[in-house]
Amino acid sequence: MECRITKLIVASAGWLLILLFGTSSCYYDDYETLYGNAGACDTAAVTFSQDIKALIGQNCEGCHNGMSANGGLILSGHQNTSAAALNGSLIDRMTRSAGDPLLMPPGGALSDCDISKLRAWIIQGAPDN
Numbered sequence: 001m002e003c004r005i006t007k008l009i010v011a012s013a014g015w016l017l018i019l020l021f022g023t024s025s026c027y028y029d030d031y032e033t034l035y036g037n038a039g040a041c042d043t044a045a046v047t048f049s050q051d052i053k054a055l056i057g058q059n060c061e062g063c064h065n066g067m068s069a070n071g072g073l074i075l076s077g078h079q080n081t082s083a084a085a086l087n088g089s090l091i092d093r094m095t096r097s098a099g100d101p102l103l104m105p106p107g108g109a110l111s112d113c114d115i116s117k118l119r120a121w122i123i124q125g126a127p128d129n
C-alpha cells in the first residue's frame with residue numbers, strides 16, 4: 001500500500017515536471033514562429049523625428065544635455081546630434097566592446113537594431129527629417 005502511494009506520487013510528480021518544463025522547448029524557442037516578422041529590425045525608413053530623437057533621448061541625453069554635458073558633449077536637438085553623428089564619434093563610442101571604458105552608454109551597448117538605425121540615418125546624411 002505504501003509503495004503504491006509512493007509510485008503514484010512519483011508518477012504525478014513526473015507529469016507535473018513534464019507539464020512545467022517538458023513542453024517549453026517545443027516551439028516557444030522559435031522566435032519567428034511566435035512573432036512572425038515583428039522582431040525584425042526595420043531600418044528602411046528611419047527618420048530623426050520618429051526614431052533617432054527618442055533613441056538618443058532615452059539612452060544618451062540624460063548625461064549629454066545643456067545642464068550636464070559629460071565629456072563636453074550635448075546631444076539635445078537635431079543640430080548637436082547630427083554634428084556628433086557625422087564626425088563619427090557617436091558610432092565610435094557606441095560600438096566599442098563590452099568592458100571598454102569608452103563604450104556609450106556606460107551601462108552597456110544598445111541593441112544591434114538601435115545601432116543599425118543610427119547608421120541608416122547617418123548614411124542618409126543625418127537629416128532633420
Ligand code: HEC
Pocket residue numbers: 056059060061062063064070071072073084089090093094101102104105106107110
Ligand atoms: C550615464 C551617463 C552617460 C550616458 C547615459 C551616456 N554617456 Fe556619453 N559620456 C559620458 C561621460 C561621463 C563621458 C566623458 C568620459 C568619456 O569620454 O568617456 C561621455 C563621453 C561621450 C562621448 C565623447 C565626447 C567627446 O567629445 O570626448 C561621446 C561621443 C558620447 N559620450 C556618446 C554617447 C552616446 C551616443 C550615448 C548614448 C548612446 C551616451 N554617450 C550616453 C556619460 C554618459
